[in-house]
Amino acid sequence: MTMSSPGKKLYTVLIVPLIIFLVLPIFAGSYLLHIMIFIFFYAYLSQCWNILSGYTGQFSLGHAAFLGVGAYTSSFLFSQYSLTPWVGMFIGALVSLCVGLFIGHICFRFGLKGAFFALATMAFAEILRILFLNLPSMGGAQGLLLPLRGNAPLLYQFEGKAPFYYIALIMMLVSVAVAYAIERSKTGFYFKAIHQNEESAEALGVDTKKYKVIAVGLSAAMTAFGGTFFAQYFMYIQPDNTYSTFVSFDIMLRSIIGGMGTVAGPVIGSFILTPLAEITRSFLGGKSGAHLMIYGLILMAVCIFLPQGVYPGIKKWLTRFQSE
Amino acid sequence: MALLEVQKLSKHFGGLTAVANNNFVVNQGEILGLIGPNGAGKTTIFNLISGFLRPDQGTIVYKGKEIQGLTPHEISRRGLMRTFQTAQAFPYMTTLQNVMVGGFMHDRNRKRVEKSALETLEFTGLVEQKEKKAENLTIGDSRRLEIAKALAGRPSLLLLDEVMAGLNETEIAEAVELIKKIRDRGTTIFIVEHVMQAIMSLSDRIIVINYGRQIAEGSPEKVAKDNRVIEAYLGEEYVIE
Numbered sequence: 001m002t003m004s005s006p007g008k009k010l011y012t013v014l015i016v017p018l019i020i021f022l023v024l025p026i027f028a029g030s031y032l033l034h035i036m037i038f039i040f041f042y043a044y045l046s047q048c049w050n051i052l053s054g055y056t057g058q059f060s061l062g063h064a065a066f067l068g069v070g071a072y073t074s075s076f077l078f079s080q081y082s083l084t085p086w087v088g089m090f091i092g093a094l095v096s097l098c099v100g101l102f103i104g105h106i107c108f109r110f111g112l113k114g115a116f117f118a119l120a121t122m123a124f125a126e127i128l129r130i131l132f133l134n135l136p137s138m139g140g141a142q143g144l145l146l147p148l149r150g151n152a153p154l155l156y157q158f159e160g161k162a163p164f165y166y167i168a169l170i171m172m173l174v175s176v177a178v179a180y181a182i183e184r185s186k187t188g189f190y191f192k193a194i195h196q197n198e199e200s201a202e203a204l205g206v207d208t209k210k211y212k213v214i215a216v217g218l219s220a221a222m223t224a225f226g227g228t229f230f231a232q233y234f235m236y237i238q239p240d241n242t243y244s245t246f247v248s249f250d251i252m253l254r255s256i257i258g259g260m261g262t263v264a265g266p267v268i269g270s271f272i273l274t275p276l277a278e279i280t281r282s283f284l285g286g287k288s289g290a291h292l293m294i295y296g297l298i299l300m301a302v303c304i305f306l307p308q309g310v311y312p313g314i315k316k317w318l319t320r321f322q323s324e
Numbered sequence: 325m326a327l328l329e330v331q332k333l334s335k336h337f338g339g340l341t342a343v344a345n346n347n348f349v350v351n352q353g354e355i356l357g358l359i360g361p362n363g364a365g366k367t368t369i370f371n372l373i374s375g376f377l378r379p380d381q382g383t384i385v386y387k388g389k390e391i392q393g394l395t396p397h398e399i400s401r402r403g404l405m406r407t408f409q410t411a412q413a414f415p416y417m418t419t420l421q422n423v424m425v426g427g428f429m430h431d432r433n434r435k436r437v438e439k440s441a442l443e444t445l446e447f448t449g450l451v452e453q454k455e456k457k458a459e460n461l462t463i464g465d466s467r468r469l470e471i472a473k474a475l476a477g478r479p480s481l482l483l484l485d486e487v488m489a490g491l492n493e494t495e496i497a498e499a500v501e502l503i504k505k506i507r508d509r510g511t512t513i514f515i516v517e518h519v520m521q522a523i524m525s526l527s528d529r530i531i532v533i534n535y536g537r538q539i540a541e542g543s544p545e546k547v548a549k550d551n552r553v554i555e556a557y558l559g560e561e562y563v564i565e
Binding site for chain 1: 374376395396397400401405406407408412413414415416417421424425426428429432434437473474476477
């Protein structure tokens with residue numbers, strides 16, 4: 001598979017922003033860093049979602065479930081057993097992997113497809129939200145406040161935003177690398193084949209159920225690392241800001257707008273949506289949900305003008321531009 | 325030698341009998357044709373053999389092992405592959421990538437799979453279309469792609485379901501040549517086709533079914549003269565006693 005020349009150029013051009021990202025904390029103020037952290041963080045989460053929903057075409061409306069499982073596992077282990085979240089996040093990923101395999105297995109065992117799979121994942125996240133709201137050992141509706149230890153890098157706690165900035169940057173880059181590797185592998189071909197024609201994939205020897213379950217498991221485990229990051233950054237989690245459907249929407253909209261099933265899509269989507277969401281939040285302060293209205297407007301515009309997302313749209317435009 | 329042996333194969337959909345007590349063999353190295361009027365149950369037989377449907381009764385023995393009840397991917401991994409009546413490509417992949425999906429069945433290495441996929445494209449006459457998205461192919465080329473995808477999985481037995489539907493005379497002649505070439509490379513072929521001149525010239529033997537029942541079997545010349553076949557296709561009044 002040879003990549004088209006605009007594609008190749010885009011990847012070379014990426015070196016420049018990467019260098020800017022690396023040195024940015026030296027100049028940037030804390031508010032800009034905060035926005036950058038969230039851009040990277042959502043790009044990461046959305047890339048995890050993209051692996052399942054963008055590539056494999058199994059649309060998840062409940063990715064908050066995996067974020068919540070990751071956040072709660074590491075936070076619970078830290079507050080109850082003083083286990084460092086650096087270890088806790090791997091346990092969270094393991095728990096989330098099991099949850100993902102479980103959901104995937106029961107959904108695909110009974111052949112849930114399209115909207116039905118989407119609704120099942122959404123329902124599952126809601127079940128977890130309500131369950132955790134009523135679990136006193138997990139803090140119930142009050143949530144979990146993580147014990148503060150000041151500047152304690154070994155406990156995933158830092159003073160200042162720069163360390164979180166670099167962690168989020170690394171997470172984003174790792175997720176991009178994972179997506180890139182998948183795209184070029186047998187697994188990636190199988191994921192896309194399942195997305196585009198499941199029956200034909202079966203006829204060509206693809207164990208479609210197995211590969212769909214793998215996609216859910218991988219995506220779930222990766223998303224859980226985001227959950228731990230979220231918990232450590234805010235030092236506070238509650239069911240309504242982890243397991244909530246709004247969180248699921250926040251995660252998936254970035255891929256949908258940037259371009260599903262592409263490596264760059266989630267990142268580009270996050271660079272568009274996240275700053276807008278943060279700016280609306282700070283300008284319209286108390287009026288919660290205002291950022292969702294902005295999402296709605298952008299989503300409408302993208303659906304009309306760039307139905308496959310911003311990245312595929314730009315790519316198409318570049319190809320046309322070059323051939324002329 | 326029988327590569328595939330079907331015994332007492334039956335399938336019902338509610339009250340409708342789609343396939344009733346079929347018995348036949350596909351011999352190693354032959355081209356076996358399956359014909360019958362519309363709705364006779366030809367595609368149902370293919371779906372049963374390839375695992376997309378489960379038979380109500382009967383056994384399907386391939387390479388000496390029973391395969392009824394296996395999933396489609398398990399069956400194709402054993403070398404029994406099929407094409408679909410309506411070309412079922414991966415629309416947003418290129419022609420080359422489509423064929424690579426089939427090629428990954430035996431190999432993980434992307435470079436090697438790409439290389440052998442190019443050979444398959446060369447063999448099927450699609451190499452100039454390799455960078456084209458499957459959704460943009462002509463009917464003729466998408467039929468070729470349907471065959472090429474399956475060939476990438478290196479089948480021992482290939483079920484071809486109406487690969488010539490909608491093709492013009494030239495394209496039909498090319499398809500006939502391609503199918504002969506595939507057989508000459510050692511792949512046994514079981515083909516459903518409505519284009520009579522093609523199936524008559526291709527097949528070593530032909531099975532005729534009507535309403536799910538086998539009504540005739542034998543060489544193309546023999547079934548063409550068979551009164552039950554003429555009756556099934558044209559009606560009783562055309563049978564010359």
